[in-house]
Amino acid sequence: MGETSTAAVETTNYENEVRFAASPEAVYDALSTTTGVSGWWMPASGSGAEGGELRLSFPPGPGVMRVEVAEPSSRVVWSVLTCDFMPDWVGTRIHFALRAAEDEGTVLDFRHEGLTRRLDCFDQCRQGWDFYLASLHDHVDSGVGRPGNRHER
Template sequence: MTDIGERSATPAKPSEDYQRTIRVQAAPDALFDALTTVSGLSAWWTRATGSGDAGGELKFHFDHPEPCVMRVDQATRPRSVHWTTTTCDFLPDWVGTRPTFTINPVDGDASELRFRHHGLSTELDCIEQCTRGWDHFLDSLRQYVEVSRGMPHGSSEDRARRGSS
């Protein structure tokens, strides 16, 4: 760990973490609810259980015996949601990574969502699969908050993107 007073001898590299910014035609509170309620998360990503409140734990159920578990580090309405992956047996590269969502209001009832998955970088084996997945699920989130119908894991749209029936 570096103390605040120390300077690095080499300049920091730009982040290679997965990042994406999307604009949605929905109020920040609607976007925040989609990121912090199990009904919202299940509607755009995958079946979820647990609590999306700060200090809570969310379990995301995919096609594996054990869920991917995220600790909710921050959930500040309506601006930000931060998670840390604590367990993910089917994607062990994710353990210790930190998905973050930053919400900013724009133009009336629209919002800008800045998503960054800290630690999900080009150095990880899953980067291509995970990039395609996040691209799909962030589009699913947009569709869910705009028209109340996402494309969560297992939906026909999700199966089509994965090439399965």
């Protein structure tokens, strides 16, 4: 039984939930436009539209995400094509599922598919996502995110 629960933990994807006062449309814009992504994560270029590619300026080198799904106010899915700063991410998928909160605002269900404890980078990446999802929240709800290299703060 212990091995089964350990294996389940090792294969569980990183997931998080973020609540926003803002509408699903506002959260979607922060995930689907280069201006939006640049405001909470890293400088971005390219296209956040479905079928497009986002190029992110990570230190020490770029990352490219294919936008597999971009359903307005509902869902965004990126597939990691290249990632110089974190090669373990190549082939993983990043899911953002949006839903209206019962009391107003938006709930984001976040999942980085393939980011599991089996990867050497898991703890570092979990800390990074915790930081950048809080930055996304602040960017959307207050207009001031914390994009860029979190280690230079």
